[in-house]
Amino acid sequence: MKSLIISVVFSVFTLSFFAQNQAWDAQFIPANSTNNTVYCIIQNGPMDFYVSGTFTQAGGNTANYIARWDGSVWTTLGTGFDGPVYALTLWSNNLIAGGLFTQAGGSPASNLAVWDGSSWAAMGTGTNGIVRTLEFFDPYLYVGGEFTDANGTTVSNIFRTNGTAWENMHGGTNGPVYDIDIRNFVIIGGAFTQAGAGVNALNVASWNGTVWSNLADGLNDTVRTVQFTPNGIYAGGAFTMSGTTPCNRVALWDAGMWKPLGAGFDNTVYSLTVEDTLIYAGGLFQNSGSTSINHIARYSNASWFALGDGTNASVRTTCLDGYDVYCGGAFTQTGTHPSNYFGRWGSVPVIEYQPEQLTLCAGDLLEIGLDIWSSETVSYVWKKDGVTLAVPDNDTLTIASATAIDAGLYTCEMTNIFGNTITTQIAVVVHSLPTFILTPTDAEQCENTALLWQANVTSSIPITYTWIQGSTPISGITIPELNFSSLETSDAGIWHIDAENACGIISSSTFTLTVNALPIVTISGMQATYCYTGQNDTVEVSPAGGTLIGPNLNGNIFTPYGLVGNPTFTYTYTDINSCTNTASFTTHIFNPNPVTLSGYEVFYCLSAPNDTIQGTPAGGYFTGDIINDSIFSPATAGEGTFHVSYYYIDANNCVNADTVEIVVMQQVAFTYPDLKTKFCDNEEPYNIVVFPPSGTFSGPGISGHDFNPIIAGQGVHTITYTFIDPWGCSGTDNIILTVFNVTPASFTGLPTEMCNNATQIPLTGLPTGGEFIGDGMTDTIFNPADVQPGIIPVYYIFTDENDCIDTAHSTVNVLPVAEAFFTGLSPFYCQNELQDTLDGIPSGGVFSGTGVTGNIFSPYNAGEGNHTIIYSFLNANGCTSYDSVTITVDVNPDVFIGSDHEICNGEEISITATYNTNDDLYWNTGDVTPTITLTPPLSTLIIATVFNGVCFNSDTAEVIVHALPDFTLGADISACNTATLAPSSTFSQYHWSNNSSAASLVVTQSNTYSITVTDNNSCTNSDTVEVEILPGPIVELGVNRVITENQSITFIVDQGYDTYLWSDGSSTHSLLFSGSDYGVGNFTVWVLAENDNGCFDMDTVIVTVNPGIYADFADADFGAYAFPNPVHDKLHFEIPENLAIDEIKIYDITGRQMYLSTNQQNNFNAGVDVSQWIKGLYLVYFYVNNTCYIQKIAVN
Known part of the structure; x- marks a missing residue:
C-alpha cells in the first residue's frame, strides 16, 4: 500500500492571543521588587531584563538606581549610581546607562556610563546635563536629553558617538530630547520647537545623517516616546493636536501626516512598545474615550483596550518578552495584586503554528504537532470529537498506525499559570483503498452493436481507472465507463478494471465479452425497370423468415402502379444469436408521357350543337359515355354529367390516359329571398335580391335592382326579371309590388329657447298615438336639465294602418347655465x-x-x-x-393654563388647568388630570385641550428648559507641589469644595476636589477631580546679584532631594560662586533639583561681577547718588564737590550696559535720558578709587 502524502496547512496565529485570557503576575510584592519608580526596562534575553529608575533597593537588596531581573531573582550591577538612571541600551556586549548622576560604580561618571559585565566605567567626560534616552544603531550610540556638552563637544540636547568621535548631529534641538528611534533615519521626540539650523520642528523631528526635517505640523505638546514600525512611526506624549488634526496623546505618522490612534488618551503617554501587530502604551492616562483604562493599554482593531484593572499609578516604561508585557513606573498595584513599581502582564499559551487538517491513509503514522509560546510551564490535554484522550502531556499527539476510527476533529487545551488556550479544530481524515460496489458482468452481443460497461467504486479521494483486455491496458480511458459504439469481433475476450487512489490500487473480478458475426442476407427476383402501369412482380429473399419492406408491397408481391422514380426495397433478417443484417435492391419506374384532351366545353346548354374532342399525342383512342369516335352531342346526351377518356401507348410500351368530365345544363329557376311586396310612398328605394343575381329588372320605379316607391307612385306594379347564365342559357320571371299613401305627422308645445336648469314641459303630437324621441324626452315630457346646452332636436313619429311612418321635427336652443x-x-x-x-x-x-x-x-x-x-x-x-x-x-368650552415657565434641566414643574370639570381634559403629555408634573429634558410646548362632547378648545404654555452648565475639570491628575484647577468654561458663580468662590483653585494637597458652578440662568452643575500632589523640590536662589572681583556668594537650596545639578556641573545642595574665579562679567547661575518621584524644580539668577572693591551703597558714607528714584524721564546725579568720581555705569537687570560716563568726559551733571528705556530695575555703578558703589533705581 502506498502512503498518502500528508497535506498540512499551517496557520500563523500572529495574535489570536487578543481573545485569550491573561492575568497580572502576583509575585512582585514589595519584598520582591524595587522600592521606587522604575523609568526604564530593556531585555537582555528571554525573561532577562535590566531595570533602572530612582530606586535604591531591588528584591530587598541594595541596588542603587539599577538592577537585573532574570525571571527568578533580582541581582545588582556593582554598586550602581549616585543618582537616577533614566535610560538603558545594549551596545555590543555592553550595557549603557544614562541619567542624572556623577558616579557609576563608585567612580566619576557624568550622566553616562558603561557596564562590561563586571564593572562600571565612565564614557568620556559624559554630559553636562540629564540623559533621557539612549539608542544604539550600529555603529553609533545616540544620546538625547537636556545638555549642551558631550565629552567636550558642544552639542544641543542630542549627539552620537562610535566610541571615538562625539558628533553634535548638525545643531541638535532647542529643547529636551526624550526619545530616539532609528531605522533608515533618526526620529526624535521631546519638548523643542527647532532642530538643526533653524528648522521649525514642533516636538518631533527626523535626521537623515546630514539634514534635520520636520514631520508636517509636528505635535502641539511634549513627545515622550517614538517608535519605528513597518506601518509608520508611532508617537506618544502630552500632545493633543497635529495642526488641526486631533491626536489625543498618541499618533501614527503615515503617508506624510499624523493620524490619531483610536480615541487616544486623557493624559500623558510615556511609553509605546510596538512589535509586529502588538502595540502597548503606558502613562498617566486613565481613560481612552469613554473606556476606563488605568495607565496601560493595548491597541487592536482601531481601539484601545485595558489590561485588566491596569495599575494604580503611572506607567513609565513597557517591554515585550514574547507575548508577556513587562512594565515599570510609579505604581504599587497591578490588577488586584500588590506590585511595586515593576509588573508583568502574563500571557496564556500562544499558538504560533498548528495544522488545520491532516490527510493520510490507513496504516500511516498520525502525528499532530503544535508550535507553542509560553513563558511558563504548559500542560496539554488532547481531545478527539470533544472526548479527552489518554495520551502523554506534551505538544505532539502520535498514533503509530492510523485507522478509520482515528479520523475526526482534534483539539488541544494548553494551560499555564495565566490561563488556558484551545486550538481551533484540527481535522484528521483517514483514507482507504478503493472498494468495488459494482463491476461489469459478462456480455454477449452482435457485431456492430453498442455496449456500455460501468463500474461503481467508492473512495473518499479521487480515483484513476484502467480498463484491461486480457493483460493489455486500454490507453486514454481513466473513467469508470467503457463505451463501445460499434463492437468488432476483435473486442471479444476476458476483461477487468483497476481502480487506483492515493492509498493504492485494487483490481476487479474478470468479465467476458462475446461478439457474434452478422448473418449473410440477399434479395432477388425484381426487374431493373418497370412501367408506371406495369404488372405485379414477386420478390425473392434469403434466408427465409426475415422482414421485407418497400413501397407497394403486399407480402412479397410488388405492384409498380402509381410509383415513379427509384424506389428501394430492404430485407432484414435476425439469426439465432439475435444478430440482424439487411440487404437492399433499387429499381427504376418510368414516368409515362403526359396525355391531354382539348376541344370541348366543361358546360353545355341542352340546346348547344355537337362538339369535336381532340387527344394529344395523336394516335391514341377514345372511350366513354355518349361518344361517337371524337364527337360529343349535348342534345343526345341530355341533362347530366358525362366522362370521356383518351389512351396512348409510348415508346417504353407504357400506357397513359386522360379523362374529362362534361356537364349538360338544365333550365334556369329564379328565387327571391325575403321579397317585400308592400311600400309607402315616402320610403327610400328598395333593393330586390334575386338568384341567380346577374339578370335585369324592368317596370315602374325600377333603376337597376332598386325599386323606388316614390317614383312608382300609389298603385299595383308588375316588375319583370330577365336572366342569361354564363353558358348562354336564358330565362324570364314577373313579380307584383303595391305602393300606399302616407298619413302626415306634427306636434306643438316646444319653445325655441330654454335655460338648462328650467322646469320640464309637456308636448302634444298629431295624430295622437305617435311617439316622441330625442335627448331630454321622457314620454311626452321634455326636461332641459337632462341635456347638454346647445340646439336639441325633438322628433314625433306616427305609424298608420298600412304601417306607413311619418316624422315631425323641431329644435329648442338649451342655454348653458354655469355650475354654481x-x-x-x-x-x-x-x-x-x-x-x-x-x-x-x-x-x-x-x-x-x-x-x-x-x-x-x-x-x-x-x-x-x-x-x-x-x-x-x-x-x-x-x-x-x-x-x-x-x-x-x-359653543366652545373654556380652558386656561397660565403663562410660560423657565426651569433648569432636571428640575420638576407642575402646571394646573382651569376649566369646566364636566368637560374632558387632555394634555399633550398624555395626562388627563387637572394638574400635571413633569421634568422635560428639553424646552417643550405644553398644550391643554378640553372637549365638551362637541367642541374643543386649547391653551398653551412653553416650558423653557435651560441646559445645565457644560464643563469639566478634566481627568484625574498627578502634579508636583501644586496644581491649578479650573472649569473648562466661564460661569457667573463658582463654589469649590473648600468654599472658595474663585474661578480657579490652586491646590497643594492630594485630595478629591469638586466644584459647583452657576450660569446666568441660575442653573448649576458639578464635577470632581482626583488630584495627587507629589512632593517636589522647591528651590529659590533669590534675586539677581552684583559683586566685585574680591567677593563671593554661597547659594544654598534645601537638602533632602535626590539629585542636584548646578550650572557648573556640581551636584551638591550648595554652590560657592567666587568673583575672582569668574572675573568681570555677567554670569547665569542655575540649579536643578529632583526627588525620587520624578518631580523637579529649577531657579536661575544673574550674577554680575564688577571690577574693584564692592561697597554696599546703603552702608557707605558716600554722598553721591542718582535721583529721582523712581525716574520717568531724566535721571540726574548728585555729586559732592570734594568727591572725585572716576566713572558712572548703568546696567539693566540682564547685565546689558545702558550708560557710561567718565570723569574725563566731565558730563556727570548732564544727566541721563531714560524716557525710552524699558520699565524695570536698573543698577547705577559709581567707581571711586578702585571701589564700586551700586545704587538700584526703578524706571517707571
Missing part, C-alpha cells in the same frame, strides 16, 4: 372659531344666509343652530345658477 358652487365652509363650527371666507365659483354671485356678510361667514354672528347658506349666480344669457349648504354652529 362655493367652498370655504365647514359642515360644523364651534362658535368661537375664526370666520371663514367663502369662495363662489364662478365669481360675481351673491351669498345669503344667517351669519353671512358679503362672502364672509362668521360662526359667532350666525349663533348656535343649523344655518343654510345660498350662493346665486346670474349668467350672461339671463339664466341663474344656485348652490346651497347647511351647516351647524355650537
Whole structure:
C-alpha cells in the first residue's frame, strides 16, 4: 500500500492571543521588587531584563538606581549610581546607562556610563546635563536629553558617538530630547520647537545623517516616546493636536501626516512598545474615550483596550518578552495584586503554528504537532470529537498506525499559570483503498452493436481507472465507463478494471465479452425497370423468415402502379444469436408521357350543337359515355354529367390516359329571398335580391335592382326579371309590388329657447298615438336639465294602418347655465372659531344666509343652530345658477393654563388647568388630570385641550428648559507641589469644595476636589477631580546679584532631594560662586533639583561681577547718588564737590550696559535720558578709587 502524502496547512496565529485570557503576575510584592519608580526596562534575553529608575533597593537588596531581573531573582550591577538612571541600551556586549548622576560604580561618571559585565566605567567626560534616552544603531550610540556638552563637544540636547568621535548631529534641538528611534533615519521626540539650523520642528523631528526635517505640523505638546514600525512611526506624549488634526496623546505618522490612534488618551503617554501587530502604551492616562483604562493599554482593531484593572499609578516604561508585557513606573498595584513599581502582564499559551487538517491513509503514522509560546510551564490535554484522550502531556499527539476510527476533529487545551488556550479544530481524515460496489458482468452481443460497461467504486479521494483486455491496458480511458459504439469481433475476450487512489490500487473480478458475426442476407427476383402501369412482380429473399419492406408491397408481391422514380426495397433478417443484417435492391419506374384532351366545353346548354374532342399525342383512342369516335352531342346526351377518356401507348410500351368530365345544363329557376311586396310612398328605394343575381329588372320605379316607391307612385306594379347564365342559357320571371299613401305627422308645445336648469314641459303630437324621441324626452315630457346646452332636436313619429311612418321635427336652443358652487365652509363650527371666507365659483354671485356678510361667514354672528347658506349666480344669457349648504354652529368650552415657565434641566414643574370639570381634559403629555408634573429634558410646548362632547378648545404654555452648565475639570491628575484647577468654561458663580468662590483653585494637597458652578440662568452643575500632589523640590536662589572681583556668594537650596545639578556641573545642595574665579562679567547661575518621584524644580539668577572693591551703597558714607528714584524721564546725579568720581555705569537687570560716563568726559551733571528705556530695575555703578558703589533705581 502506498502512503498518502500528508497535506498540512499551517496557520500563523500572529495574535489570536487578543481573545485569550491573561492575568497580572502576583509575585512582585514589595519584598520582591524595587522600592521606587522604575523609568526604564530593556531585555537582555528571554525573561532577562535590566531595570533602572530612582530606586535604591531591588528584591530587598541594595541596588542603587539599577538592577537585573532574570525571571527568578533580582541581582545588582556593582554598586550602581549616585543618582537616577533614566535610560538603558545594549551596545555590543555592553550595557549603557544614562541619567542624572556623577558616579557609576563608585567612580566619576557624568550622566553616562558603561557596564562590561563586571564593572562600571565612565564614557568620556559624559554630559553636562540629564540623559533621557539612549539608542544604539550600529555603529553609533545616540544620546538625547537636556545638555549642551558631550565629552567636550558642544552639542544641543542630542549627539552620537562610535566610541571615538562625539558628533553634535548638525545643531541638535532647542529643547529636551526624550526619545530616539532609528531605522533608515533618526526620529526624535521631546519638548523643542527647532532642530538643526533653524528648522521649525514642533516636538518631533527626523535626521537623515546630514539634514534635520520636520514631520508636517509636528505635535502641539511634549513627545515622550517614538517608535519605528513597518506601518509608520508611532508617537506618544502630552500632545493633543497635529495642526488641526486631533491626536489625543498618541499618533501614527503615515503617508506624510499624523493620524490619531483610536480615541487616544486623557493624559500623558510615556511609553509605546510596538512589535509586529502588538502595540502597548503606558502613562498617566486613565481613560481612552469613554473606556476606563488605568495607565496601560493595548491597541487592536482601531481601539484601545485595558489590561485588566491596569495599575494604580503611572506607567513609565513597557517591554515585550514574547507575548508577556513587562512594565515599570510609579505604581504599587497591578490588577488586584500588590506590585511595586515593576509588573508583568502574563500571557496564556500562544499558538504560533498548528495544522488545520491532516490527510493520510490507513496504516500511516498520525502525528499532530503544535508550535507553542509560553513563558511558563504548559500542560496539554488532547481531545478527539470533544472526548479527552489518554495520551502523554506534551505538544505532539502520535498514533503509530492510523485507522478509520482515528479520523475526526482534534483539539488541544494548553494551560499555564495565566490561563488556558484551545486550538481551533484540527481535522484528521483517514483514507482507504478503493472498494468495488459494482463491476461489469459478462456480455454477449452482435457485431456492430453498442455496449456500455460501468463500474461503481467508492473512495473518499479521487480515483484513476484502467480498463484491461486480457493483460493489455486500454490507453486514454481513466473513467469508470467503457463505451463501445460499434463492437468488432476483435473486442471479444476476458476483461477487468483497476481502480487506483492515493492509498493504492485494487483490481476487479474478470468479465467476458462475446461478439457474434452478422448473418449473410440477399434479395432477388425484381426487374431493373418497370412501367408506371406495369404488372405485379414477386420478390425473392434469403434466408427465409426475415422482414421485407418497400413501397407497394403486399407480402412479397410488388405492384409498380402509381410509383415513379427509384424506389428501394430492404430485407432484414435476425439469426439465432439475435444478430440482424439487411440487404437492399433499387429499381427504376418510368414516368409515362403526359396525355391531354382539348376541344370541348366543361358546360353545355341542352340546346348547344355537337362538339369535336381532340387527344394529344395523336394516335391514341377514345372511350366513354355518349361518344361517337371524337364527337360529343349535348342534345343526345341530355341533362347530366358525362366522362370521356383518351389512351396512348409510348415508346417504353407504357400506357397513359386522360379523362374529362362534361356537364349538360338544365333550365334556369329564379328565387327571391325575403321579397317585400308592400311600400309607402315616402320610403327610400328598395333593393330586390334575386338568384341567380346577374339578370335585369324592368317596370315602374325600377333603376337597376332598386325599386323606388316614390317614383312608382300609389298603385299595383308588375316588375319583370330577365336572366342569361354564363353558358348562354336564358330565362324570364314577373313579380307584383303595391305602393300606399302616407298619413302626415306634427306636434306643438316646444319653445325655441330654454335655460338648462328650467322646469320640464309637456308636448302634444298629431295624430295622437305617435311617439316622441330625442335627448331630454321622457314620454311626452321634455326636461332641459337632462341635456347638454346647445340646439336639441325633438322628433314625433306616427305609424298608420298600412304601417306607413311619418316624422315631425323641431329644435329648442338649451342655454348653458354655469355650475354654481362655493367652498370655504365647514359642515360644523364651534362658535368661537375664526370666520371663514367663502369662495363662489364662478365669481360675481351673491351669498345669503344667517351669519353671512358679503362672502364672509362668521360662526359667532350666525349663533348656535343649523344655518343654510345660498350662493346665486346670474349668467350672461339671463339664466341663474344656485348652490346651497347647511351647516351647524355650537359653543366652545373654556380652558386656561397660565403663562410660560423657565426651569433648569432636571428640575420638576407642575402646571394646573382651569376649566369646566364636566368637560374632558387632555394634555399633550398624555395626562388627563387637572394638574400635571413633569421634568422635560428639553424646552417643550405644553398644550391643554378640553372637549365638551362637541367642541374643543386649547391653551398653551412653553416650558423653557435651560441646559445645565457644560464643563469639566478634566481627568484625574498627578502634579508636583501644586496644581491649578479650573472649569473648562466661564460661569457667573463658582463654589469649590473648600468654599472658595474663585474661578480657579490652586491646590497643594492630594485630595478629591469638586466644584459647583452657576450660569446666568441660575442653573448649576458639578464635577470632581482626583488630584495627587507629589512632593517636589522647591528651590529659590533669590534675586539677581552684583559683586566685585574680591567677593563671593554661597547659594544654598534645601537638602533632602535626590539629585542636584548646578550650572557648573556640581551636584551638591550648595554652590560657592567666587568673583575672582569668574572675573568681570555677567554670569547665569542655575540649579536643578529632583526627588525620587520624578518631580523637579529649577531657579536661575544673574550674577554680575564688577571690577574693584564692592561697597554696599546703603552702608557707605558716600554722598553721591542718582535721583529721582523712581525716574520717568531724566535721571540726574548728585555729586559732592570734594568727591572725585572716576566713572558712572548703568546696567539693566540682564547685565546689558545702558550708560557710561567718565570723569574725563566731565558730563556727570548732564544727566541721563531714560524716557525710552524699558520699565524695570536698573543698577547705577559709581567707581571711586578702585571701589564700586551700586545704587538700584526703578524706571517707571
